[in-house]
Amino acid sequence: MTEQTTGTAIPAPTPAETSAPAPAATPAAGGGDVRLTGIGKTYGTATAVHPLDLTVPQGSFFALLGASGCGKTTTLRMIAGLEDPTSGTVVIGGQDVTALPPYKRPVNTVFQSYALFPHLDIYENVAFGLRRRGRKDVKKQVEDMLELVELGPLARRKPHQLSGGQQQRVAVARALINHPQVLLLDEPLGALDLKLRRQMQLELKRIQTEVGITFVHVTHDQEEAMTMADTIAVMNAGRIEQLGAPADLYENPATTFVANFLGQSNLIPAEVTGASGDDLLLTAGSTRLTVPRARCTTDATRVHLGVRPEKITLTHADADIAEGRNRLTGTVVDSSFIGVSTQYVVRTDTGQELAVFEQNMDRDTRVTAGATVLLHWNPAHSFALDAAQAIDAGTTEGDA
Incomplete structure (x- = not known):
């Protein structure tokens, strides 16, 4: 969702941003978890989100990751109450909020556009929600919140006098001052340049750790999700492809889509020809390769053998290589120094x-375009996926 304001027009505050969260019912088992059960959304004959079950643990930083059109923002908006689900329920802190309007849910939402009030200074922007609720004594709460986002000295500046990252922190402070159980972030860093975006990733993670409330963050940026989130749900075509910790998803992708979308993978068509101890024996063309049985997600004989680009060592063809490593020979066709x-x-x-x-440490100057080289890697760094899946899934926007 992208909102823009021009001139001195006052952006209309959304209920999810400015109203007092409704008191939650006494939490059941699971405390302040966000629990989606069978939640789905259709628009006519088009399905945006297929019915899914998802639990976001209380106090976690959770990311919904996927490309445009995958259903991640629609899922977030159903949690916020900005979209009515076609099926299923939304439970927050033990309270079924499925039928509640946004302003009665214990959530606040921060969007990509900060929608700050241009005529108010930073102090009054942050205080707005409290004043709207009739609170008179807001000084301590506003000062504490500005200290949390490290903007205390800038309290009397207007939004146009701040950088994009500082404005985003004001938007976060304005949302957090209402003490929601859950903060929802819809592509909050999308308008920032790369360097500032990386700084804000660390800032948001620091803020979440300090306040200890649940953050649910929607993003299309894989690096952003992996930097901040405790748990990532990778979404594709309205479904969750895989759910887990960033390192587990990266090292052990369950599908070719996740392998390609989360980082970059080399997927090599191969055939399982046998086994040796805990390893499966494969052939790719005339080359023999191995993969640990535990890192193969299928019983199929035709597989895609996966290995991440940074796991491979590249040497000149005449180098001596230790036994037991997977190896392929080839020719360098391109190189990019970054x-x-x-x-x-x-x-x-x-x-x-x-x-x-x-x-770029001890580069072999012989490894240039046209050189014959040897690629080798530890078989334990490989993984194998069912070849019935598209080998290029997740590599283009159309796959999302």
Whole structure:
């Protein structure tokens, strides 16, 4: 959701941002968890969100991650009460809020556009929700909130005198001062440049840790989700593809979509030909490879063997390699120096192009475009997925 204001027009405050959260019912087991049960949304014959079950633990930083049109924002808006679900229930802190309007839910929402009041200074922007509720003595609460977001010295400035990141922190402070059980963030950093966005990722995580309330954050940015979230739900076509901690999703993707969308993966078509101890034996073209049985998600014999670009070591073809490592030979077709690393594209003997990321430490000057090279990696860094899945799922906007 993107709102813009022009001139001195006053942006209309949304109920979710400015009204007092309704007192929650006495929490049942699960405390302040957000529980979605069978929640779904259709628009005519189009399905935005297929019925899904999801629990967001109290006090966690939770991310809904996916590309445009995957259903993540619609899911957030159903939690906020800004969209009525076609099916299912929304329970927050043990209270069924499915039928409640936004202003009666114990949530506040921060959008990509900050929608600050341009004629009010920062202090009064943050105090707005309390004053709207008839509170007279707001000084201590506003000062505490401005200290939390590290904007105390700027309290009497107007929004146009602040940077984008500072304005975003004001929007967060204005939402948090009402003490919601859950703060919902809809692409809150999308309007910021890359450097400022990375700074704000750390700031939001710090704020969430300090206040200890549940944050549910919608984003299309994989790095943003992995930097901030305790748990990520990767969404695709209105469904949750995989749910878990960032490191687990990255190291152990369950589908080709997750492997490609969360970071970058090399997926190599291969066939399972046997087993040796805890390893599966594979062939890719005429090359033999292995993968731990525990890192194979399927019983199928045709698989996609996956390995992340940074897990691969690239050497000149005449280098000595330790036994037991997976290896492929190929030719460098492209290289890009990006500072911290060099990114290579290598066409292997199987005819497939693989990406390799090498840190810029002791670079082999012989590894240039046209050079014959050897790629090798620890088999434990591989994973195997059912080849019935599209090998390029998650690589384009259309897959979302």
